[in-house]
Amino acid sequence: MSGVSSAGERTVLAVAAHPDDEVLGAGGTLSKHADAGHEVHVLVVTEGATQQYDDESLVAQKRRETEACARRLGVSEVHFGDLPDMRLDDVPHVEVNAVVEEAVEQYRPEVVYTHSDREVNADHRALYDSTLVATRPGSGVERVLAYEVPSSTDWTGGDRPQFAPNVYVDVSDHLDAKVEAFAEYESETREFPHPRSAESLRARARTRGAAAGVEAAEAFSLVREVRESV
Known part of the structure; x- marks a missing residue:
């Protein structure tokens, strides 16, 4: 099990x-x-809106919701790439790469969280590929972790490879913050038993926690880690 170091x-x-x-x-x-x-x-x-909904005012609404969610989580800053929603597989790969590369170059993160490639959503898969480019060796990024997205990662069916976590972060003391932050997305919340409901988010965290021996956890797949020492 892996946690988040405060050092x-x-x-x-x-x-x-x-x-x-x-x-x-x-x-x-x-x-x-x-x-x-x-x-x-x-x-x-x-x-995040125009290809799914016939209402461009939702773009501004979702931006407000994202910023409100970020405040709940304690995020320092939110950045928007404004590429077309649900069309990243049509955007030239180099253009998607550039959005992620710019953020990596500007903020120099040691740790990056991104989408998994075990996804039903084509935008998510495209962004996974672009993150690999932006965080390639020499970028300064020490660790890349892929996360699961309820109603997307877990809807990958058939004989396609499924999301297989190998890193768990104990979020027992931060589960309430997550659920309360997600509630800021009024345009995205659904009623239980939909995966994007408060009850489902709590249930998933409890299930991932049980797999890791803690009260509640988030699960990730380790993509790449660079260490200076063993």
């Missing part, structure tokens, strides 16, 4: 395709980083 100053970047991915996947962990005194940044790469 030293650290900078953390959470990369999300859409508003709410960051809190669904790593909200408790980001809150834990913030409480440890780490500098936490969130990058939302798309505007």
Whole structure:
């Protein structure tokens, strides 16, 4: 089981395709980083609305919700890439790369959280690939972790590879912060038993916690780690 160290100053970047991915996947962990005194940044790469809803005013609403969520979690700053929602697989790969690379170069994070490639959502898979480019060896990033997104990662079916976590962060003391932060996304919350409901988020955290021997946890897949010592 892996936790979040409070030793030293650290900078953390959470990369999300859409508003709410960051809190669904790593909200408790980001809150834990913030409480440890780490500098936490969130990058939302798309505007998150226009391809799903026929109402461009939702772009502004989701931006407000993202910022409110970030305040709840203790995030230092939120950044928006404004690429087209649900179309990252159509955007030239180099353009998606550039959005993530700019954030990595500007904020120099040691730890990056991003989407898994074990996904039903094409935007998520595209962003995973771009994160690999932006955090390649020599970028200064020491650790890259992929998170799961309820209603996306867990809907990958058939014989496709499924999300397989191998890192767990104890968020027992930060689960309430995660659920309360997600509640700021009024446009995204659903009624139980939908995965994007407060009850489902708590149930998932309890299940992941049971797998790790703690009260509540968030699960990640380790993508890359660079160590100076063993």
